[in-house]
Amino acid sequence: MLAHEAADWQDETARAWAVALTPLAETITDLMLAWLPKATYPTRDGMHSNSAFGLARSLPWARHLARQGNPRLLDAIRETALRWYQHDENYPANWEPSGADFLSPALTEAELICELLDEERFLAWLDTFLPGLAEANPPSLFQPATVTDTSDGQIAHLHGLNLYRAFVMQRLSHALPAGDQRVTILRRSASQHAAASLPVVSGGDYMVEHWLACYAVLFLTADA
Numbered sequence: 626m627l628a629h630e631a632a633d634w635q636d637e638t639a640r641a642w643a644v645a646l647t648p649l650a651e652t653i654t655d656l657m658l659a660w661l662p663k664a665t666y667p668t669r670d671g672m673h674s675n676s677a678f679g680l681a682r683s684l685p686w687a688r689h690l691a692r693q694g695n696p697r698l699l700d701a702i703r704e705t706a707l708r709w710y711q712h713d714e715n716y717p718a719n720w721e722p723s724g725a726d727f728l729s730p731a732l733t734e735a736e737l738i739c740e741l742l743d744e745e746r747f748l749a750w751l752d753t754f755l756p757g758l759a760e761a762n763p764p765s766l767f768q769p770a771t772v773t774d775t776s777d778g779q780i781a782h783l784h785g786l787n788l789y790r791a792f793v794m795q796r797l798s799h800a801l802p803a804g805d806q807r808v809t810i811l812r813r814s815a816s817q818h819a820a821a822s823l824p825v826v827s828g829g830d831y832m833v834e835h836w837l838a839c840y841a842v843l844f845l846t847a848d849a
Contacts, residue, residue, distance in 0.1 A: 629686040650686060654698050657683065661701045667709040669734075671726030671786065677733040680706055684740055703741050710734050714753045719763035722770050727785030727840070731755065731766060732793040739800050747800060758807050766790075767814040769821035781832045787822035788840035791815040795847035819844055 628650035631643035667676035680702050687699040718731040735754065739747055751758070761767045769790075770783040794815035798808045825833050826841045 626682045626685065629689050632689060633685075654686070654690070658697060658701055661705045664705065669730045671721070671723055671728045671730050672782070675728050675730065675733055676709065677706070677730075677737040678728055681733065681737040681740060684737075706737055706741055710738055711750065715756060716754050718755065718766045721765055722783065722786055725779035725782045726770075727782040727789065727836075729766070729786060729790050729793065732790055732797075736793045736796055739797060744800065744802075748802075751797075758810070761810050761814070767810070767817075769818045772822075772825075775825060775833050776830045778832045781830070784822040784825055784833055784837055785840045787818040788826075788837065788844050791818035791822075792840065792844040792847050794818070795844065799848070815844075 628643065628646040631639045631646055634640075634643075664676070668674045669676070683698070683702060687702055690696070691699045713734065716731045716734070718729075721729055721731060731754075735751065738750055738754075742750060755766075757763060769787045772780060772783045772787075774780045775784070792815075794811040798811040798815070801808050801811075822837070823841060823844075826837050827834060
């Protein structure tokens with residue numbers, strides 16, 4: 626993701642960074658290409674190792690490579706994501722959140738599939754994956770997580786969950802057709818989640834500040 630940002634930034638200094646980062650990005654690309662075909666199962670937790678999050682964040686770089694005539698990583702991400710997730714139904718989102726989540730396993734998966742399927746196929750998938758979405762069910766998915774201690778390195782993760790949920794809800798709202806009642810539900814919940822955690826992105830405890838800004842950027846650029 627860092628390599629893609631540098632490569633896509635029309636700035637002289639960024640171009641130098643892009644050149645410096647390319648060997649690292651190429652190495653990670655090769656490792657992903659070797660690993661994805663043998664990764665039989667995804668990791669579905671709400672923390673660092675979530676497989677859908679890793680693939681979604683790798684997509685911009687994969688598309689950058691594809692535009693340069695090398696679609697191997699993009700093809701591998703698409704094949705793996707659909708192998709892992711396209712048959713998921715009735716996701717148990719009422720189990721969220723866990724006590725130290727900074728990702729929503731349900732919405733992380735939805736974000737990735739939204740990026741990989743055309744509108745018709747995605748809408749059909751979403752209908753079966755989160756069938757209660759039009760009624761804001763389950764409620765736990767649409768209510769911001771409560772953070773009782775921002776100095777606690779695990780509890781503070783929940784601020785990240787709130788901002789990541791806000792980001793994906795905004796992203797999904799743009800993928801739905803005009804007039805779909807789920808658009809209103811998603812945007813309202815995104816606003817509530819953002820209001821709960823944007824104020825602590827800066828000016829607070831290090832346990833929140835050292836990583837929360839990345840989630841804020843995702844949310845604040847969701848409409849870009």
